[in-house]
Amino acid sequence: xxxxxxxxxxxxxxxxxxxxxxxxxxxxxxxxxxxxxxxxxxxxxxxxxxxxxxxxxxxxxxxxxxxxxxxxxxxxxxxxxxxxxxxxxxxxxxxxxxxxxxxxxxxxxxxxxxxxxxxxxxxxxxxxxxxxxxxxxxxxxxxxxxxxxxxxxxxxxxxxxxxxxxxxxxxxxxxxxxxxxxxxxxxxxxxxxxxxxxxxxxxxxxxxxxxxxxxxxxxxxxxxxxxxxxxxxxxxxxxxxxxxxxxxxxxxxxxxxxxxxxxxxxxxxxxxxxxxxxxxxxxxxxxxxxxxxxxxxxxxxxxxxxxxxxxxxxxxxxxxxxxxxxxxxxxxxxxxxxxxxxxxxxxxxxxxxxxxxxxxxxxxxxxxxxxxxxxxxxxxxxxxxxxxxxxxxxxxxxxxxxxxxxxxxxxxxxxxxxxxxxxxxxxxxxxxxxxxxxxxxxxxxxxxxxxxxxxx
Numbered sequence: 001x002x003x004x005x006x007x008x009x010x011x012x013x014x015x016x017x018x019x020x021x022x023x024x025x026x027x028x029x030x031x032x033x034x035x036x037x038x039x040x041x042x043x044x045x046x047x048x049x050x051x052x053x054x055x056x057x058x059x060x061x062x063x064x065x066x067x068x069x070x071x072x073x074x075x076x077x078x079x080x081x082x083x084x085x086x087x088x089x090x091x092x093x094x095x096x097x098x099x100x101x102x103x104x105x106x107x108x109x110x111x112x113x114x115x116x117x118x119x120x121x122x123x124x125x126x127x128x129x130x131x132x133x134x135x136x137x138x139x140x141x142x143x144x145x146x147x148x149x150x151x152x153x154x155x156x157x158x159x160x161x162x163x164x165x166x167x168x169x170x171x172x173x174x175x176x177x178x179x180x181x182x183x184x185x186x187x188x189x190x191x192x193x194x195x196x197x198x199x200x201x202x203x204x205x206x207x208x209x210x211x212x213x214x215x216x217x218x219x220x221x222x223x224x225x226x227x228x229x230x231x232x233x234x235x236x237x238x239x240x241x242x243x244x245x246x247x248x249x250x251x252x253x254x255x256x257x258x259x260x261x262x263x264x265x266x267x268x269x270x271x272x273x274x275x276x277x278x279x280x281x282x283x284x285x286x287x288x289x290x291x292x293x294x295x296x297x298x299x300x301x302x303x304x305x306x307x308x309x310x311x312x313x314x315x316x317x318x319x320x321x322x323x324x325x326x327x328x329x330x331x332x333x334x335x336x337x338x339x340x341x342x343x344x345x346x347x348x349x350x351x352x353x354x355x356x357x358x359x360x361x362x363x364x365x366x367x368x369x370x371x372x373x374x375x376x377x378x379x380x381x382x383x384x385x386x387x388x389x390x391x392x393x394x395x396x397x398x399x400x401x402x403x404x405x406x407x408x409x410x411x412x413x414x415x416x417x418x419x420x421x422x423x424x425x426x427x428x429x430x431x432x433x434x435x436x437x438x439x440x441x442x443x444x445x446x447x448x449x450x451x452x453x454x455x456x
Contacts, residue, residue, distance in 0.1 A: 019049075023052070023057060026052065026057055026059055027045065027048060027049065027052065029059065030048055030052070030059060030062060030063065030066075031048070033059075033063055034063060034066060034067065037067060037070050046158065046168065048066070050204075050205050050206040050207065051065050051066045051069070051205060051206075053205070053206045054205035054206050054234065065202070065205075068202065069202060069203040072199075072202070072203055073203070076147075078147065099136060099137045099141055099142075099145060100305065101132070101133060101136045101137070101301055101305050102133075102137075102145050102149075105128075105129060105132070105133070105299065105301050107123050107124045107125055107127070107128045108121060108122070108123045108149065108153075109121070109122050109123075110122075110153065110156065110157075110170070111258075111260070111267065112254070112258035112259075112267060113258060114171055114253045114254045114258070115253055115254065115255060116253075118169060118170060118171050118209050119157050119170040119171070120170065120171050120173060120254065120258065121153065121170050121171065121172045121173065122173050122175070122260060123172065123173065123174045123175065124175045124177070124262075125174050125175065125176060125179075126175055126176035126177045126178050126179035126180075126184075126215065127177065127178045127179075127299060128183065129183065129299065129300050129301045130183045130184065130186045130189035131182075131183060131186050131189070132300060132301030132305075132306075133189065133301065134186065134188045134189050134192065134379065134382045134383070135301075135303075135306045135307065135382055135383055136301060136305050136306055136307060136383070137307070137383070138383065138385060138386070139188070139191065139192035139378070139379065142192045142193070142196070143192065143195055143196055143199075146193075146196040146199075147196075147199060150199070150200055150204055150207075151204075153170070154170075154204060154207050157169070157170050157207075169206065169207055169208060169209035170207070170208060170209060171208070171209050171210050171211075171212065171253075172208050172210070172211045172212070173211075173212045173213075173214065173250070174211065174212070174213045174214070175214055175215050175262075175263065176213060176214065176215050176216045176217070176220055177215040177244075179215075179216075179217055179220065179223075181219055181222065181223070184223045185222065185223060185226065187379070188349075188379035188382045190226060190227075191377075191379065192379075193230075194230050197227070197230040197231055198230065200231075201231050201232050201235060208235070208238065209238070210238045210239075210240070211235075211238050211239045211240070212240050212242070212249070212250070212253075213239065213240070213241045213242065214242045214246035214249065214250065214263070215242075215243070215244050215246055216241055216242060216243055216244075217243075217244075220241070224241065246263070247259075247263065247264035247265075250263060250264075250265070306383070307383040307384060308384075309344060309383075309384060314416060315414045315415060315416050316414070316415055316416070317412060317413065317414045317415075318401070318412075318413055318415070319410050319411070319412055319413075320350065320401050320402075320403040320410060320411045320412075320413060321403065321410045322403060322406055322407055322408060322409055322410050323403065323404055323406065323407050324403060324404060325351075325366075325400055325401060325402045325403060325404055326400075326401045326403075326413075327363060327398050327399070327400055327401075328398070328399040328400075328401070328415065328417065329396050329397075329398055329399075330396065330397045330398070330399065330417050330419060331359065331395075331396050331397075331419075332391045332394060332395060332396070332397060332419055333394055333421075334391070334394065334421050334422060335391060335392060335393065335394060336390065336391065336421075336422035337390075337391045337419050337420060337421045337422060338388055338389070338390055338391070338419070338420040338422075339354075339388065339389045339390075339391060339397050339417070339418075339419055340386075340387070340388045340417070340418045340419075340420065341354075341386070341387055341388070341399055341415065341416065341417050341418075342384050342385065342386045342387075342415065342416045343380055343384065343385055343399075343401075343413055343414060343415035343416070344380050344381070344383070344384040344385070344413070344414050344415075345380040345381045345411055345412065345413050345414075346381060346411070346412040346413075346414075347381055347412075348381055348406075348409065348411055349377050349378060349379050349380065349381060350377070350378065350380055350381075350401055350402070350403060350411050350413055351375055351376065351377050351378075351400075351401065351402025351403065351404070351405065352373075352375065352376070352377075352378050352380070352385065352399070352400070352401060352402065353366070353371065353372075353373055353374060353375025353376070353400045353402065354371075354372040354373035354387070354389060354397060354398065354399055354400070355369035355370060355371055355372055355397070355398045355400060356369060356370040356372055356393065356395055356396070356397055356398070357369045357370070357395060357396050357398060358395050358396070359394065359395050359396055361396070366400065369398060372389055372397065373387065373389070375400060375402055377402075377405070380413070399415070399417065401413050401415075
């Protein structure tokens with residue numbers, strides 16, 4: 001008998017055995033058609049085949065989906081090539097500033113494998129404090145942390161060194177024990193989680209083999225009625241939903257010694273870690289012991305971790321009338337200046353966008369101004385919303401608070417703005433890049449990149 005080969009490649013063990021000659025030809029044609037955007041160090045065969053499977057090998061739709069995913073990565077400033085290199089160096093250390101509460105109160109853990117060798121992801125979603133999470137971080141921070149988590153999970157699955165593990169997909173088990181409708185249907189969390197699910201479906205297709213939801217109370221149907229619309233039909237078909245007597249269901253596909261004791265199994269492996277990796281905004285990584293406070297992989301988040309409100313001593317409060325909008329104008333006199341804002345609404349959400357108009361122009365309608373940050377409703381009543389923009393032109397930057405969608409109530413908004421002017425050297429650098437952009441249209445001219453705006 002041939003010796004089993006230790007698997008370290010990104011490509012699945014049984015990948016090519018499953019492909020027909022026609023499919024192999026289509027895969028080769030896809031590489032040719034997308035040669036202008038494919039990076040061989042990142043877009044290996046398994047990565048491309050997932051898009052092919054997601055679109056049933058209809059290659060015009062496959063190419064459209066693949067290019068759309070790459071555009072989304074670019075628009076959202078996601079660099080998976082850099083992440084891949086860092087993971088190869090040390091996959092145990094995260095390379096992203098994940099909020100602390102995501103580590104301490106996260107509910108997802110990779111542990112064990114099912115009877116077919118597929119890795120298992122366990123998630124104690126029913127006990128997750130969705131309200132607390134939204135009071136500790138912004139929707140964008142949640143989205144970025146989930147992006148990183150999805151990538152890290154898939155990287156570890158694909159690079160398993162266990163010769164008995166099928167390294168293409170993983171099975172997700174969601175435990176809904178102790179579920180609260182108030183937590184699961186919390187509006188700000190649902191709005192923050194929706195782009196996460198679309199990202200998983202559109203940019204990381206066919207990474208999950210099946211989704212098993214257990215310990216579901218009868219009212220779980222209300223939660224599923226909301227979330228099922230956030231994923232595509234193929235993903236919904238992978239979902240099976242079960243009530244409280246779920247051990248026999250798990251035992252059909254998972255051995256007892258791979259099932260956590262909390263779900264009736266005998267697994268001796270710890271689902272909860274005893275330490276955490278903390279990464280600050282500069283990328284510095286620190287290993288932190290939990291200490292005297294018990295580590296929890298779920299449960300209520302203490303208020304001491306909540307984000308602090310605005311410093312009212314330097315803030316301005318305005319009222320945005322029902323069915324109307326308010327403009328806050330921030331003049332900028334130097335190219336390369338950083339316009340920073342922070343705001344919080346009272347009791348209800350508010351629409352927010354950033355626009356540009358020439359100096360001296362009167363109040364303009366939204367359609368007559370240049371859009372810098374697209375307008376969208378944000379849950380600023382939960383925690384303050386921050387953002388910044390590097391000015392590439394002299395003029396007036398308009399912070400537009402939008403309440404045109406609300407015909408019943410006005411909104412109170414407290415905000416702070418700041419303009420940080422650059423040094424003379426920075427002005428020269430920005431002007432140089434802008435001049436190159438005008439002549440070449442290349443956003444990376446002279447090896448420099450202007451980051452237009454950031455919402456935190």
